[in-house]
Every structure is written in structure tokens, then in C-alpha cells.
Amino acid sequence: MFNKKYVKYFIVLSTILLMMLAPIYSLGDYSITNVNEDMTVLDDGTAQITQTITYNITGEINGVYRTIPLSGNQSIENLTVTTPGYYNELEVQNTSTGQEVKVWLYKDKEKTQKVSDAIVNVTYHYNFLKGVKIYNDIAEVQYNVWGDSWDSEVDNLHSTLTIPGPMNEAQYWLNPPDIVKSQKVTSNSLITEYENIASDNTNVEQRIIMPKSYFKSYDNADVINKDAKEIIIADEKKYQDGINNTNNAMLLILIADLILIILPIIIYFKYGREHKINFETNYLTDIPYNDSPAVVNALTNKECGDITIDAFQATLLNLIDRGYLKIIYSNEKDMVLKVNYDKYADNTELLGYENSLINYLREFEDEDNNDYISLEYLKDNEDPQHFIKYFKSWTSTVRENEKLYEKTVKIFNDKGYWYGELASILGIIFGFLAICAGFILGRIYALPVIIASVILFVESLIIARMPSVYFGSYTIEGCEYVGKWNLFKNYIKDYSLIKEYPPQSVQIWGKYLVYATALGCAESVEKNMRKYFNTLNLSEDEFYSYPLLGVGYDMGFLMMFSTFNHLNTIPTANSDNDFGDLGSFGDIGDIGGGGFGGGGGGVF
Structure with a gap:
């Protein structure tokens, strides 16, 4: 125990010391x-x-x-x-x-x-x-x-x-x-x-x-x-020459900054501008090409040739639409699937990545409950890092099965993209070094160099994160391909067009949902579908006879999006998962x- 008297002395002495200081x-x-x-x-x-x-x-x-x-x-x-x-x-x-x-x-x-x-x-x-x-x-x-x-x-x-x-x-x-x-x-x-x-x-x-x-x-x-005298004059000349050399170097840095700032603009105008194709209408009611949803996703997104999680989800919906997967029930809280083994017994029509997706889902079959596959269970029990690793492997299989590289080269010229990437790398490195030079070397061009270098550095960081389509360009064939898919996208997203030019059959909405998912607009299409179905007098049996219609109408696909978008996000470090001088006196100064x-x- 502390003696209270000593505590009092300590407080008094501390107070006096503070008052003195x-x-x-x-x-x-x-x-x-x-x-x-x-x-x-x-x-x-x-x-x-x-x-x-x-x-x-x-x-x-x-x-x-x-x-x-x-x-x-x-x-x-x-x-x-x-x-x-x-x-x-x-x-x-x-x-x-x-x-x-x-x-x-x-x-x-x-x-x-x-x-x-x-x-x-x-x-x-x-x-x-x-x-x-x-x-x-x-x-x-x-x-x-x-x-x-x-x-x-x-x-x-x-x-x-x-x-x-x-x-x-x-x-x-x-x-x-x-x-x-x-x-x-x-x-x-x-x-x-x-x-x-x-x-x-x-x-x-x-x-x-x-x-x-x-x-x-x-x-x-x-x-x-x-x-x-001669020593001093020579020293001063050397000093002035050094200043002139520094100023000249800073001027060259400033000129290089300006060139590198303008360079991406030149690259864009040479390689990034698209061919103009005039379409007779601003919408298409029919699916324009027979390509798989994974291919459509890869060729129409902003990073042409890259495959996003939407391709995975669209492929899953496509397998449901083709009967390889059955929907047991679906709503916004869960979607329960089951592999249709009667049809899956003959899977020769399936490509490798489609088989891979089904086999991945089979890992989560509930043997005690008719081999049902609950997406809610999958979401809660799958390791996101494991899924990301699997998804990366799955995209490689898609590229191989669909010959995606050949298809991408046919419709997209990525030369401008790579020039843009090179310009951004040069800009980041040179901009950083030039900022340092501006602060260290100083002199009359220091402020313009620092300002230009900061602009270059920020611009280069932005360009480095820009999608390939901004500096690359589609070929004429590619412009037509992407243009038609955009016209189709316009149609399925615009309810006034759907109302004026309704689909030929209710069943076609299944395909609409598949390709809407691949194109990244499934949520708006789902809303339009619900509006449209509310105007029809369909019996429940007729409605649910088409697998994907129930998924869209009951919002089961929202649960699918929630599951795989969640798994495709790497947890942060604070999440529950452990991812882990003066001149010399007596001489010439x-x-x-x-x-x-x-x-x-x-x-x-």
C-alpha cells in the first residue's frame, strides 16, 4: 500500500515543478x-x-x-x-x-x-x-x-x-x-x-x-x-553552372511530364475510338447470337475477354433452364437445387466448365435430405478463399472449352490497351520520381514540376485501373456483336418496349434471365418480368412449369446472387475469418x- 503522505508530497512537488516550467x-x-x-x-x-x-x-x-x-x-x-x-x-x-x-x-x-x-x-x-x-x-x-x-x-x-x-x-x-x-x-x-x-x-x-x-x-x-580572387570567381561560376544545369534538368522533367500527360490522349485517339455502326432500330427483341452466356459475359464486359462472376451465375441458370438442375424451391432467403441425374447420366452435350459447375454444387449435397443443395447452406459453410481459387480454375476451363482467346482477338484489338498500360506504368514511376526531384532539387521550375508530376501520377493511377475497352477498340465485327447485345439489353431493361413488343412466349423469359445475368442487368429484368407476369392470367401450374420463371418471380435468383457475390469477395483483415555548414573560418568559404x-x- 502507498503511504498517503508520500502521495500528497508527490502531487505538491509535481505541481510546483509544472508551475516553474x-x-x-x-x-x-x-x-x-x-x-x-x-x-x-x-x-x-x-x-x-x-x-x-x-x-x-x-x-x-x-x-x-x-x-x-x-x-x-x-x-x-x-x-x-x-x-x-x-x-x-x-x-x-x-x-x-x-x-x-x-x-x-x-x-x-x-x-x-x-x-x-x-x-x-x-x-x-x-x-x-x-x-x-x-x-x-x-x-x-x-x-x-x-x-x-x-x-x-x-x-x-x-x-x-x-x-x-x-x-x-x-x-x-x-x-x-x-x-x-x-x-x-x-x-x-x-x-x-x-x-x-x-x-x-x-x-x-x-x-x-x-x-x-x-x-x-x-x-x-x-x-x-x-x-x-580566381578561386572565388571559379567557385561562383561552378555554382552558377550547377544551378543552370539543375534548371535545365527540371525543365526537361517538366516537358517529359507534359508529354506523358498527353500520351494517353494520343493513344486513345489512335487506338481507342470505336467504329460507328448504324442500326435500324434501338432495340432487339430476340437473343442476337447463339453463344453461351459465359462467352457473352466475357466479350461484352468492359474488360473484354475477362470472365466475371456473372458468367458463373448465368451458366448455373442456363443449366437449370436446360434441365440439368432442378429447383426444389426458391425465394429471397434460399434457393434449393437438385441435380437431375436422369438427364445428367448422359452429359455429353455439356462442356467441361458446365460439368465442373455441377460437380462443384454436388459437394454440398445433403445426403440426409434427398441430396438437396441449399445455396444458403453453401454461402454459410463455403470458404471464400476456396471458392475464389475454384472460380479462377473454372474461368480457365471456360477459356479453354470456348476457345475464348480466338473469339476475343476476332472482335477486339487490345493494342491500345497495352500501350495505355505501359504509359500508366511509366507515368506512375516517372511521376513519383519527378515529385521527389521537385522537392529535393528545387529551383525556379520546382512548383510547375511538382504540380505537373502530381497530375501525371494521379492520371496514371486512374488509367491503370481503367477497363481495357477505353484504350482498346472493337473491330467492325466486334462493334456489331457488342452493339446487338446492347440493343437486346435495351429491350429487356425497358418495360415500355416489353409492353409494346411482348415476347413470343412466356417460356422465353427463362432465356432472358440467363442472358440478362450474363450482361449484368438481371435485377432490372426481374422487375420487368414481374410487372409483365402480373398482366397475364397464368395458372400456377402453367407458371411453374417453366423452371426459371419461378426463380425470377419468387426472387430466388437474388439469393443466388447474394451467395456467389459474397463468396467472390475476399474477407478483410478484421473479419471473422483469419486470412491470414558554415564556411570554414580562416579560409575561402x-x-x-x-x-x-x-x-x-x-x-x-
């Missing part, structure tokens, strides 16, 4: 709308820096902080901070990489009220020593006007860099150049405007080389005993690293 952490956030930076290089190497940052603060904060990187003998002096309209306390800490300047902000003179939901201008003013480099042949200022350690973008940045001599004898570079909005050179100053500086670990650098004669003394400069300046900051 609370002022340190901020729940607020910020963005930076404007930065104004002025740097004046004096003739002794001192860099006088004034930086005003406009913070747009949301929520409540304790203050803001600014990190200033230092290396070697570099240092800052005379640091002051002003916050017009707000009170502050300054806290400066030395770190392993430089100095961290914390500015605690308050609304009131007593410094008790924190700042919240406000726009605050914070101005940092200090002298930077040993930032200017003096070589044997030139002097150099390599300064980061904005550093790579901020977690906020900057909408606008205005920079004025003034040197101790005329600019016309100096040479300068702005790195990277693609975020520069404008630049202007006056007698001894470089004025630069930047916009939309991203927080992407990129230094915004200004680099100027000038005659050493601009400096009267080197007291506050870093003197380096080596020639640097790297481009983008800067000789001094940069750093980062935020709120706390």
Missing part, C-alpha cells in the same frame, strides 16, 4: 512578414548590422530568440534590441556554435503581461568582428542575410549592404539567385529585395569581392595569407555557407 514553454506560433537588414562595412573590417524582423504572433508567447553563428575568432559587440510598443528583457547565452539572443516580451511596464496575437517589430543592432576577410589580392564580404535555421518562411526581405569604397570596382554574387525579386547598385551599396524565402535549410547569401585598398586597417578583419551571419530563430 510553465513560463519556459510557449503555446503560441508565429510567421515573419517582413525583414529589413542593413549592414555597413567599415574601413577597419567591422560590420555594423541592423536587422528588423516583423513577427506576426498568434496565441501567447514568452518572447522571441535569435541565433548568431560564430566561428574561429569571430565575435559580436555592442548588442542592443528594441521592440517599439512593447517592453523587453534581453538574455544572451553563449552556445557551442555562437550566441543565442533571447528577447522576453511584455505588454506592460511592470513586465507581467505576455504578448499574444500581435504584430511585433524586433530590431537587433550589433557589430560583427572578424567577418570580413582580407586576402593577399582582394577583400571579401560573404554574408548570410538570412540563415538556414528558421522554421518560418519570410514574405519579404529588404537588404542594404554598404562597403567602404565604390561598387564599380567590386564584384558581387547573390546566392541563390532565383529568390531575388530585384537588385540595385548605388555608389557604394548593394540593395536587394527578396520574396517568399522558404524555410528549407537554405542560406540567403550575398558575396562581394573588392580591392584591399578600401580598408585603412585590418584590426577587425580576418587576414588570410593566400590569393583568393563555401558558396551558400557564408563567411558570417545567418543563423535562425523563432518564438518561445
Whole structure:
């Protein structure tokens, strides 16, 4: 048992600790709308820096902080901070990489009220020593006007860099150049405007080389005993060439994106457009071809040549209509079948896949009840994975027995489909790689490349899932074949046509249901059949003398659909089944690293 006294002590100490830590952490956030930076290089190497940052603060904060990187003998002096309209306390800490300047902000003179939901201008003013480099042949200022350690973008940045001599004898570079909005050179100053500086670990650098004669003394400069001018110019050329190469590569990626986006359209117009056949009527009352329902299903669905579960169900109904299977009774809850062994004894007229279907059903015969086959029992006891495996084997038998490949090739040209598949694979791979390149390489074409690549990637994913008929096309014979079946489909789905042009006999409705199932429209045909039968004065004996009429009228076929559509769906995992750097001090700095300046900051 815990001692209650110790529990009380723990609660009190935890509360005190949380109260002590609370002022340190901020729940607020910020963005930076404007930065104004002025740097004046004096003739002794001192860099006088004034930086005003406009913070747009949301929520409540304790203050803001600014990190200033230092290396070697570099240092800052005379640091002051002003916050017009707000009170502050300054806290400066030395770190392993430089100095961290914390500015605690308050609304009131007593410094008790924190700042919240406000726009605050914070101005940092200090002298930077040993930032200017003096070589044997030139002097150099390599300064980061904005550093790579901020977690906020900057909408606008205005920079004025003034040197101790005329600019016309100096040479300068702005790195990277693609975020520069404008630049202007006056007698001894470089004025630069930047916009939309991203927080992407990129230094915004200004680099100027000038005659050493601009400096009267080197007291506050870093003197380096080596020639640097040619090296710096060569480095900058190499850097610019790299940018140009990257921009050219991004442009080529963008062009490739656009080509791959347009490519499927070209493939469609070349291979996917269908032949136009004019039929004299928009319906057919008779079954147009003698093909089996499995063949009709394969040749008329959107994936021409593929066999769907509708083919299996239509074949089952066809076996009932032909007398190989008997219906004992049927309704929306169950359909009970029995193999007609008298007729099945001579099964020479049946194809292999038809025999296979009957033998599959026989596995579920109830020996204790006249060998009846209950679809409800089959649905509840069959393993969906076992059925899917069987169905796959069954479709292979259909293809072999019906010579389906030859029939498909005769009516359908799938060349465009395979070109479309290839285009989609290329689009998915290239689109993904191009999106990565857009984010990694950046530069001026980054946004167009990312947008185009996303469009390409999504388009390719859609095309990869599109049925073959969208990019492939039917031959003239195929257009006539599919067209006639569609005309027949129009008829059996439209009750007004059935009423105006009724079938020649009631018995024909059995065949209608078989082919409606193969064509995927059995439910609407069943409704039309029920409407039509309600207008007839048929005796019950006459009505049920035709096997499939009772199945349709009593909605037994709905139970069949429920059974096999359920089994043809793989259970999900949660179902009941287990299916299971800065430039080096004392030498020539790297481009983008800067000789001094940069750093980062935020709120706390």
C-alpha cells in the first residue's frame, strides 16, 4: 500500500515543478512578414548590422530568440534590441556554435503581461568582428542575410549592404539567385529585395569581392595569407553552372511530364475510338447470337475477354433452364437445387466448365435430405478463399472449352490497351520520381514540376485501373456483336418496349434471365418480368412449369446472387475469418555557407 503522505508530497512537488516550467514553454506560433537588414562595412573590417524582423504572433508567447553563428575568432559587440510598443528583457547565452539572443516580451511596464496575437517589430543592432576577410589580392564580404535555421518562411526581405569604397570596382554574387525579386547598385551599396524565402535549410547569401585598398586597417578583419580572387570567381561560376544545369534538368522533367500527360490522349485517339455502326432500330427483341452466356459475359464486359462472376451465375441458370438442375424451391432467403441425374447420366452435350459447375454444387449435397443443395447452406459453410481459387480454375476451363482467346482477338484489338498500360506504368514511376526531384532539387521550375508530376501520377493511377475497352477498340465485327447485345439489353431493361413488343412466349423469359445475368442487368429484368407476369392470367401450374420463371418471380435468383457475390469477395483483415555548414573560418568559404551571419530563430 502507498503511504498517503508520500502521495500528497508527490502531487505538491509535481505541481510546483509544472508551475516553474510553465513560463519556459510557449503555446503560441508565429510567421515573419517582413525583414529589413542593413549592414555597413567599415574601413577597419567591422560590420555594423541592423536587422528588423516583423513577427506576426498568434496565441501567447514568452518572447522571441535569435541565433548568431560564430566561428574561429569571430565575435559580436555592442548588442542592443528594441521592440517599439512593447517592453523587453534581453538574455544572451553563449552556445557551442555562437550566441543565442533571447528577447522576453511584455505588454506592460511592470513586465507581467505576455504578448499574444500581435504584430511585433524586433530590431537587433550589433557589430560583427572578424567577418570580413582580407586576402593577399582582394577583400571579401560573404554574408548570410538570412540563415538556414528558421522554421518560418519570410514574405519579404529588404537588404542594404554598404562597403567602404565604390561598387564599380567590386564584384558581387547573390546566392541563390532565383529568390531575388530585384537588385540595385548605388555608389557604394548593394540593395536587394527578396520574396517568399522558404524555410528549407537554405542560406540567403550575398558575396562581394573588392580591392584591399578600401580598408585603412585590418584590426577587425580576418587576414588570410593566400590569393583568393580566381578561386572565388571559379567557385561562383561552378555554382552558377550547377544551378543552370539543375534548371535545365527540371525543365526537361517538366516537358517529359507534359508529354506523358498527353500520351494517353494520343493513344486513345489512335487506338481507342470505336467504329460507328448504324442500326435500324434501338432495340432487339430476340437473343442476337447463339453463344453461351459465359462467352457473352466475357466479350461484352468492359474488360473484354475477362470472365466475371456473372458468367458463373448465368451458366448455373442456363443449366437449370436446360434441365440439368432442378429447383426444389426458391425465394429471397434460399434457393434449393437438385441435380437431375436422369438427364445428367448422359452429359455429353455439356462442356467441361458446365460439368465442373455441377460437380462443384454436388459437394454440398445433403445426403440426409434427398441430396438437396441449399445455396444458403453453401454461402454459410463455403470458404471464400476456396471458392475464389475454384472460380479462377473454372474461368480457365471456360477459356479453354470456348476457345475464348480466338473469339476475343476476332472482335477486339487490345493494342491500345497495352500501350495505355505501359504509359500508366511509366507515368506512375516517372511521376513519383519527378515529385521527389521537385522537392529535393528545387529551383525556379520546382512548383510547375511538382504540380505537373502530381497530375501525371494521379492520371496514371486512374488509367491503370481503367477497363481495357477505353484504350482498346472493337473491330467492325466486334462493334456489331457488342452493339446487338446492347440493343437486346435495351429491350429487356425497358418495360415500355416489353409492353409494346411482348415476347413470343412466356417460356422465353427463362432465356432472358440467363442472358440478362450474363450482361449484368438481371435485377432490372426481374422487375420487368414481374410487372409483365402480373398482366397475364397464368395458372400456377402453367407458371411453374417453366423452371426459371419461378426463380425470377419468387426472387430466388437474388439469393443466388447474394451467395456467389459474397463468396467472390475476399474477407478483410478484421473479419471473422483469419486470412491470414558554415564556411570554414580562416579560409575561402563555401558558396551558400557564408563567411558570417545567418543563423535562425523563432518564438518561445
